[in-house]
Amino acid sequence: MLEAALLPTPLVDCTDEAFARAGVELRLKRDDLLHPTVPGNKWRKLAPNLAAAVERGHTRLLTFGGAYSTHLRAVAAAAGALGLESVGLVRGEELADRPRNWSLRAAEAAGMRLEFLTRAAYREATGRAEGEDGAADPLRRWGPCLVLPEGGSNALAAVGAAAIPAELPDLGERDVVCCPVGTGGTLAGIAAGLPAGARALGVAVLRGGEGYLEEEVARLHRAAYGRGFDNWRIDHGHHGGGYGKVPAELAGFAERFERRHGVPLERRYVAKLLAALADLAAAGAFPRGTRLTAVVTGLPDPE
Numbered sequence: 442m443l444e445a446a447l448l449p450t451p452l453v454d455c456t457d458e459a460f461a462r463a464g465v466e467l468r469l470k471r472d473d474l475l476h477p478t479v480p481g482n483k484w485r486k487l488a489p490n491l492a493a494a495v496e497r498g499h500t501r502l503l504t505f506g507g508a509y510s511t512h513l514r515a516v517a518a519a520a521g522a523l524g525l526e527s528v529g530l531v532r533g534e535e536l537a538d539r540p541r542n543w544s545l546r547a548a549e550a551a552g553m554r555l556e557f558l559t560r561a562a563y564r565e566a567t568g569r570a571e572g573e574d575g576a577a578d579p580l581r582r583w584g585p586c587l588v589l590p591e592g593g594s595n596a597l598a599a600v601g602a603a604a605i606p607a608e609l610p611d612l613g614e615r616d617v618v619c620c621p622v623g624t625g626g627t628l629a630g631i632a633a634g635l636p637a638g639a640r641a642l643g644v645a646v647l648r649g650g651e652g653y654l655e656e657e658v659a660r661l662h663r664a665a666y667g668r669g670f671d672n673w674r675i676d677h678g679h680h681g682g683g684y685g686k687v688p689a690e691l692a693g694f695a696e697r698f699e700r701r702h703g704v705p706l707e708r709r710y711v712a713k714l715l716a717a718l719a720d721l722a723a724a725g726a727f728p729r730g731t732r733l734t735a736v737v738t739g740l741p742d743p744e
């Protein structure tokens with residue numbers, strides 16, 4: 442059995458000078474407290490997919506990720522707890538013969554079987570993973586599986602993330618609900634779940650995502666809801682140099698924020714989101730009276 446989730450997740454006011462100076466309120470939606478083994482937005486996105494897997498009689502999940510993928514660990518933990526098999530296709534064949542890092546070790550400890558692919562084979566496999574029975578070789582090799590895309594962002598994932606704004610009371614014209622953007626599934630769900638008047642803002646954590654990430658969110662909207670939404674946008678100016686990069690300035694911001702507010706900040710996504718919001722607020726990007734709700738999508742890494 443999968444351990445119970447803490448729902449709704451806590452919503453806390455965060456009084457912070459950097460925002461107050463700009464006349465902007467900040468609240469934190471503590472999705473990092475959602476679940477002990479399937480963190481934050483990974484739980485939001487996986488829950489409806491797991492229900493679908495069980496309903497359709499699948500006994501095996503297959504998915505993709507890099508060497509430190511939170512999504513891989515989340516799928517491994519959830520599948521293990523539900524008695525489903527799981528397979529992780531990992532980017533980087535050179536990792537096969539090396540001692541496992543903490544993340545891959547955790548995935549294996551939860552019961553996930555790992556297959557290591559060259560970057561070319563990985564691209565090919567993820568590119569074909571859209572349907573349930575992808576045609577690429579590694580997918581065929583593992584037989585019938587429920588295939589989840591990289592990062593877990595599919596139509597059901599967006600529907601799962603749409604529960605986040607549904608847990609926020611009284612959203613209206615002055616509200617902007619904000620999240621980091623990796624593959625876009627979380628932002629897609631948040632935008633779709635907002636009431637009229639409220640808006641969603643995503644902060645891209647990777648470099649060069651302009652256009653591509655917007656297309657991904659729009660694609661997920663069509664797949665999940667059969668239409669587009671015009672209440673969201675993505676900021677591309679705060680990726681800090683690229684995915685996984687944590688410049689000294691960002692590290693300093695995160696440490697100060699943690700000290701001031703007692704909230705541990707995951708660095709690759711959550712710290713980037715909050716630093717971006719502080720910067721945008723200081724630059725006058727939000728009208729005075731704006732209420733920002735930052736979704737704390739996950740936990741700091743254990744190592």
Ligand SMILES: *Cc1c(COP(=O)(O)O)cnc(C)c1O
Pocket residue numbers: 481482511512592594621622623624625626627628707710711738739740
């Ligand atoms: C995976 C992850 C994200 C990215 O979410 P997407 O739905 O892929 O955009 C954001 N925050 C944290 C903490 C994550 O682990």
